[in-house]
Amino acid sequence: MTRIATITTATAPMLEYDFMRTAFMASGIAALLAGTVGFFLVLRGQTFAGHALSHVGFSGATGALLFGLSPLTGLVGFTIAAGIGMGLFGEKLAERDVAIGMMLSLALGLGLLFLHFYTAAATQAAALLFGNVLGIDEAALLTLATLAVASFLALRIIIRPLIFASLESELAEARGVPVRFVSTAFLVIVAIAVAECAQIVGVLLVFTLMVGPAAAAQNFSRRLAGGVVLAAGLALAEAWGGLTLAYATDWPTSFWITALSALVYLVSLGARFRAR
Amino acid sequence: MSALSFDNVTIRLGGRDILKAASFEVEHGEFVGMLGANGAGKTTLMRAALGLLPVASGEVRVLGRRATRGNAQIGYMPQNRGAIAGLRLTGWDVVAAAAIGARFGFARLDRAMRREIDWALDEVGARDLARRGIGELSGGERQRVLLSQALIGKPRLIMLDEPLISLDPGHQRNVVEIARRICDDLKVAILFSAHELNPLVNAIDRVLYLGHGEAVIGAVDDVVSAPVLSRLYGAPIEVVRIGDRYFVMAGGVDVEHDAHRHDHHGHGAHA
Numbered sequence: 087m088t089r090i091a092t093i094t095t096a097t098a099p100m101l102e103y104d105f106m107r108t109a110f111m112a113s114g115i116a117a118l119l120a121g122t123v124g125f126f127l128v129l130r131g132q133t134f135a136g137h138a139l140s141h142v143g144f145s146g147a148t149g150a151l152l153f154g155l156s157p158l159t160g161l162v163g164f165t166i167a168a169g170i171g172m173g174l175f176g177e178k179l180a181e182r183d184v185a186i187g188m189m190l191s192l193a194l195g196l197g198l199l200f201l202h203f204y205t206a207a208a209t210q211a212a213a214l215l216f217g218n219v220l221g222i223d224e225a226a227l228l229t230l231a232t233l234a235v236a237s238f239l240a241l242r243i244i245i246r247p248l249i250f251a252s253l254e255s256e257l258a259e260a261r262g263v264p265v266r267f268v269s270t271a272f273l274v275i276v277a278i279a280v281a282e283c284a285q286i287v288g289v290l291l292v293f294t295l296m297v298g299p300a301a302a303a304q305n306f307s308r309r310l311a312g313g314v315v316l317a318a319g320l321a322l323a324e325a326w327g328g329l330t331l332a333y334a335t336d337w338p339t340s341f342w343i344t345a346l347s348a349l350v351y352l353v354s355l356g357a358r359f360r361a362r
Numbered sequence: 363m364s365a366l367s368f369d370n371v372t373i374r375l376g377g378r379d380i381l382k383a384a385s386f387e388v389e390h391g392e393f394v395g396m397l398g399a400n401g402a403g404k405t406t407l408m409r410a411a412l413g414l415l416p417v418a419s420g421e422v423r424v425l426g427r428r429a430t431r432g433n434a435q436i437g438y439m440p441q442n443r444g445a446i447a448g449l450r451l452t453g454w455d456v457v458a459a460a461a462i463g464a465r466f467g468f469a470r471l472d473r474a475m476r477r478e479i480d481w482a483l484d485e486v487g488a489r490d491l492a493r494r495g496i497g498e499l500s501g502g503e504r505q506r507v508l509l510s511q512a513l514i515g516k517p518r519l520i521m522l523d524e525p526l527i528s529l530d531p532g533h534q535r536n537v538v539e540i541a542r543r544i545c546d547d548l549k550v551a552i553l554f555s556a557h558e559l560n561p562l563v564n565a566i567d568r569v570l571y572l573g574h575g576e577a578v579i580g581a582v583d584d585v586v587s588a589p590v591l592s593r594l595y596g597a598p599i600e601v602v603r604i605g606d607r608y609f610v611m612a613g614g615v616d617v618e619h620d621a622h623r624h625d626h627h628g629h630g631a632h633a
Contacts, residue, residue, distance in 0.1 A: 131445070241468055250463020253449070253456055257511065258438035261413045261464045262432015308495050310455040358450075 100333045105220055110221045111337075112230055114163065116282040118297055119220065119234045121321025123241065123279040124300035125314045130252045133297045135172055138186045139280045140292035142168040142193040147214050147284070148200035157214060158226055161281040162233065168193075169277035173270025217288035217340045219329065230282055237278045244271050247311065264308040286325065287340045294340075295321050298347035305354035320350055363426035365390050365519045365551035366411055368577065371420035373403070373410055377527030380406045382575030383420065388553055390518070393545040394579070395562040396555040399595065399617065404555040405441060407572065410520045411553075412436060425518050432464065437512030437520040437550075441527065442525070446496060446504075453492035453499065453507035457483065460511045482510040485547075486540050502533025509540065511546070526561055534561045541565070558618045559586060560607050586610070609631045 146164025149159035299320035328343035381404040413431040573594025
């Protein structure tokens with residue numbers, strides 16, 4: 087019976103379904119933001135910070151569930167707070183991997199505790215950890231779109247000082263760039279991108295949309311502007327490709343996105359090696 | 363009015379006086395080599411001129427004005443550039459990022475700015491190098507690309523912090539020649555810090571020697587002498603001159619060479 091059902095769904099045009107259209111729009115928005123923001127995250131060598139923020143988001147989302155709020159609210163609130171905290175700590179996050187690692191474990195532990203008190207734990211936990219793009223409703227879509235527009239705008243405003251500080255922080259400081267402020271503002275934007283991504287692929291797999299396409303883009307391209315556009319484009323292609331493949335196979339969307347992300351990254355490594 | 367002046371400046375870092383009531387002036391359009399042992403305060407002095415460090419007393423003036431952060435009249439090349447060597451971005455994009463990097467908002471690289479970047483790269487002979495990935499260049503080639511950044515914005519004072527570090531002698535000569543040419547062509551004052559006097563000795567107008575909180579500026583033969591350096595090092599120093607090469611010896615050991623070796627281990631000699 088399941089086999090027949092699978093075949094039927096696979097043959098119907100997927101965009102006739104409301105939930106599929108919503109899923110395409112939501113994953114498209116999140117992927118464009120994640121790919122763009124991820125490019126700078128990779129450029130700055132702060133991918134671990136992005137990973138840690140997603141774990142903090144998990145405790146935020148489970149905490150929100152416990153208090154009857156929407157998980158997205160908790161996710162965004164907690165990641166932003168943690169992003170500001172990290173920014174104020176200092177810009178050399180790469181050297182603070184122990185502190186971030188501790189925070190990351192504590193956040194997951196707290197999330198577990200909140201789930202323990204929340205009764206309908208099992209399904210929610212899976213959705214938060216691994217994403218549930220097909221379950222996104224219109225209200226959530228609107229929130230995702232609004233946050234993405236605000237993030238893109240903020241990124242555009244800080245983008246020049248951000249790039250400068252990422253490449254040559256000492257020189258940027260000497261030229262009067264408020265390096266600490268820029269890095270904190272950037273981490274707030276990262277926090278929003280992480281929260282958006284977590285809606286699509288789950289907190290455990292945020293890396294796949296934020297870092298995978300961005301790292302691949304930097305292997306493919308030597309240019310800055312071209313690299314950013316490519317990162318966003320790859321993230322979008324991976325998200326939509328993942329959804330399409332999930333529709334055709336009935337396997338989880340998040341699995342397909344991670345598979346495509348890994349594949350693209352592998353190809354980019356080959357391209358980089360050949361360019362040498 | 364001089365390009366850079368320190369008037370009775372004391373700078374205290376971590377409870378230690380890096381400079382003690384130091385006074386000196388760098389004139390317009392002159393090429394000054396800055397020397398001194400590790401920790402003598404070469405980087406600190408530049409950071410004070412950039413307005414990044416508070417002075418405990420005295421006054422630092424740049425082109426007649428009190429040193430402030432973000433002074434566009436100073437071109438600067440910091441010492442610590444480790445991370446950039448791993449990047450695949452083109453040198454042009456890196457230089458452009460610096461050229462427009464202080465501007466918030468919807469700043470765009472306009473044609474005038476692109477032209478200035480190309481001009482600066484031409485000035486250091488790195489226009490073609492800048493098309494390649496910055497991480498793919500050799501140390502000397504990368505140094506030239508990054509040097510162009512100090513020219514953007516038509517500064518009146520350029521400060522280069524240890525630009526010769528870990529370069530082979532050929533590239534060292536090349537960087538010094540470029541600095542001399544920039545100084546002459548653009549009529550800009552250059553403060554060039556280094557571990558060793560010899561690569562610089564034929565190019566510089568004067569030497570600024572730091573040690574024991576003191577700063578002494580003057581002609582090479584006046585400053586690089588046994589009495590002055592003994593005072594700056596706080597130990598008996600002999601200066602041996604062979605042709606146009608100087609050897610600064612303490613108890614039979616060449617102190618400049620020694621300092622140079624130290625720095626290869628820990629690049630973070632920031633004081």
